Amino acid sequence: MAACVRVASLVVRDYRNLASVALEVPPEGLVLVGDNGQGKTNLLEAVYVLQLLRSVRGARDADCVRFGEAGWYVEARGAFARARTVAVGYDVRRRRKLVRVDGAEVPRLADAAGHLPSVYLSPDDQRLAGGGPAERRRFLDVTLGLASRAYLASLAAYRHALAQRNAALRLARRPGDALEAAAVWEPMLARHGAALWRGRADWVAGQATAFAAHCAAIGERVPVTMALRTPGAAEGRTDAESLEAALARQRPHDVRRGLTQAGPHRDDLALALEGRDLRVVGSAGQQRTAAFALRLLEAATLRAACGAAPVLLLDDPFAELDDSRAARILALLDAGGLGQVLLAVPRAGDVPPTLSSLARRTIRDGAVT
């Protein structure tokens, strides 16, 4: 197995403003220099698609198609977790996504994710620390889902059963019928919900010390901590039996509200500065530091899961940092074995000294030279 994931060549067609890009990538990586709006971010986003099979920015597949085209296509060759080529294509007319791994079509999209492990860092990451709980739940679910098939399967089953129970709460004409119709989804919600709680709690417990250490190493002088908050667990009990009992107990209330109250869909990965909510008391810089620390943990988790350092997609993440902070973050990434780096910056002068030896390409109007 490769010590790190390496993209040797990349093909992108009709993805956002990228009409046709064919790019050879050196083993240590590449710097893409280009003004805003030229396609740097789109290229990194296209590489990330090969991991999660959808946009890192949450865009719909159809919205990523270059204007007037029939679909988009992204392909990478190299040394990956379990493959040598990964390709994802989207067809607008058939609204269908096709994934090929080593040339063979993957019939179930759930089995196709994670072939090209990567971690995406951008200035938007501040939202990860400063935004609502949904941002951090998504972070947990993406990180743990890519690291563990069992977690991913539980997540898909949980979301599906939750949507069915919520619909059942509203579908019945008589409240009594709604109680019966909602109840049948609860054993599944309890089993998969408890599995999600177990996965999240284990991860947070295992990474809490590293998180605090990363924040300090990046340069934060006040102690920063993280903890899993579970407002959807009755008295903090997160086992399947307790969740099933809580769902049953709150059923009449849920019928009135038309929404399921108990369960891990209300979790938050609470970040605190000396015990106070980082979202409220943290400065923009402190929130960005915490977000970087989370990305470092994400990289370490993927590395542990696939036995190789993931590709680092750096979308000008050090824009508002001084060189010394950027260098410390890179040093922390390096400590676990720095993977291949794709760095996008607006000006050549924005490349941190640590990465100055990387080859450079220019991107203009969707074309790489």
Place this chain on the structure above:
Amino acid sequence: MSAIDDLAAELARLPGIGRKTAMRLTYHLLKQPAEQNRRLAVAIADLSERIQPCARCFNLAEGELCAVCRDPRRDASVVCVVEEPADIAAVERAGEYRGTYHVLGGRLAPIEGIGPEQLTAGALSRRVADGTIREVILATNPSLEGEATALYVQRQLADTGVRVTRIARGLPVGGDLEFADGVTIAQALQARREMA
């Protein structure tokens, strides 16, 4: 040429048939003798007129009761509950089952607007209330919806005293352990049996 377009448009509404295939089928039918086309048309028209749900089990039936319910050799004290009539054909192909059936007409899926009222679970409860049925085998699919549906039916029958069983899940016969997915293996391990 509206007759050609009309038929192509109707054919294109069938599952698995696109516009191109519909045109190809239409031109093929044009070349056939008129008598053969008439037989096809009559067969299609008869389908809706002659086939209806069985009054007892909601299987497809010609007449009031389906072939299984009419058959005196079938054991009417055992009922196998399935989602769709096509599932009956699958169980029948195995040739092992001698009981009768009950077709629910789908599975619970509230996001698609399918609740208990859209299924024939109520009719099943009334059949069981008659007292001739000893065992109800729940053979809904092993999907989230199928499991929820099985649980719903089981709870509806809980007070009747009838024996309710669920078909086993596990490894397919002739399958390779190496290629089975994790969920299947986990369930097969859970449902393991003592070797006699």
